């Protein structure tokens with residue numbers, strides 16, 4: 001029975017590679033096991049095999065795939081499809097024109113094309129492709145990369161182009177560098193309002209596995225299980241500044257005092273002590289450890305992970321990335337502080353590696369750091385930003401990055417801007433004295449991460465962090481015992497602690513000073 005094109009399950013698409021199959025196995029056993037484990041589509045890819053053997057392999061594989069009602073597609077070779085009776089073909093942008101492929105294979109054949117950009121999507125749509133292989137999403141060792149990486153944002157751009165312009169439904173299967181640990185994030189970060197990728201294509205994770213059944217099963221589980229960090233839609237009452245938001249801020253600070261969340265800091269040597277003291281003052285338990293081997297145990301305890309690259313060593317990115325992945329799997333919220341992101345190539349590469357390798361629920365940086373993450377020119381003196389744009393243009397930076405990453409972004413400064421891409425808030429609390437103590441931005445990160453540990457809505461958690469920190473600074477600077485930055489720093493910790501105490505007693509007057517507006 002030929003496959004019904006409209007009913008294909010694209011969830012887990014296996015692309016074969018004869019060179020990867022472990023010794024002792026063969027392509028037939030390997031593919032059968034993979035299908036039993038959950039593969040829903042198979043593409044036979046043979047780049048070096050003579051035509052006769054290619055056709056023979058295709059015929060034999062077809063017997064297996066038919067048993068499980070799974071489509072068998074052939075990479076690139078119309079003649080092999082015709083000779084073997086396979087269900088369809090996958091072609092690249094430089095292969096035979098799609099209209100010619102269709103003419104040769106007929107209307108029932110499944111025809112797919114590789115697409116990595118809007119320009120390539122246009123080619124696929126014009127040729128009425130049945131599906132797109134969308135990628136390469138990330139870097140991969142499987143294939144020498146000749147095309148630019150698409151990333152989750154590029155995938156979303158193509159999906160939304162198809163949605164608006166194709167005029168017919170085109171399932172998209174993402175390919176390139178996809179592993180167990182990044183599948184859920186890929187589905188989440190690439191989706192548009194209404195269109196998601198339909199599945200993922202896998203080569204090495206199954207073909208090179210000695211247990212293809214288990215490999216496929218575990219991949220399918222990741223595909224079918226939504227990421228633990230996917231945010232729920234915000235409460236309608238928290239879409240705009242107002243009484244509900246202010247009440248929520250007080251609830252968050254009170255909750256921290258009650259729950260005492262653990263905040264795992266992988267942070268710099270300059271701000272570490274202040275961050276630990278601020279954590280304790282607000283009611284959290286800090287642990288400062290750069291050792292990735294501890295990350296799994298720490299992620300088991302409800303809390304948050306803070307990654308701050310302020311004084312990162314050459315080996316820090318590996319440890320931090322490991323901790324990030326563990327936190328993502330555990331559903332522990334992660335705050336990234338890309339300190340000095342634009343200042344050196346090492347910092348740029350480190351942050352790019354985190355954003356490609358994991359999901360950060362919140363990114364908090366000063367204007368120069370956020371500009372660097374967006375690939376814009378960033379003027380900084382070391383870790384200090386030399387920008388001071390209007391709130392409106394900083395709001396644009398925050399919402400652009402938040403939309404790109406599908407997360408919450410805080411741009412700190414005289415006015416802190418917080419955005420999740422849909423909602424953008426300005427928090428005008430704080431005092432210029434914060435600019436005279438080192439690590440004031442890092443410590444804002446601590447306070448926000450602590451709020452994120454107890455609050456699902458990360459955008460509101462970030463606003464709460466900026467408000468409580470800013471008000472504590474305003475109170476500190478007014479104290480008679482504060483004579484300058486040294487005494488201010490101590491008073492800042494005291495005021496965070498006093499606000500937490502007032503919350504515990506039900507005295508919420510402190511929040512009357514909150515200055516939150518919409519951007």
Ligand SMILES: Nc1ncnc2c1ncn2[C@@H]1O[C@H](COP(=O)(O)OP(=O)(O)OP(=O)(O)O)[C@@H](O)[C@H]1O
Pocket residue numbers: 365366367383384385412413414415416429430431432433434435437438439440441442443444469470
């Ligand atoms: N002129 C100002 N008025 C009020 N608050 C300010 C001012 N400048 C900075 N802040 C506050 O200081 C905190 C740190 O922000 P900033 O942008 O200076 O961070 P940063 O450059 O990352 O700092 P660091 O590198 O020292 O950690 C934020 O809470 C911010 O609101």
Ligand SMILES: Cc1ncsc1CCO
Pocket residue numbers: 268270271310311339383438439440441442
């Ligand atoms: C001064 C400094 N250098 C690296 S991290 C840090 C703290 C403020 O970001």
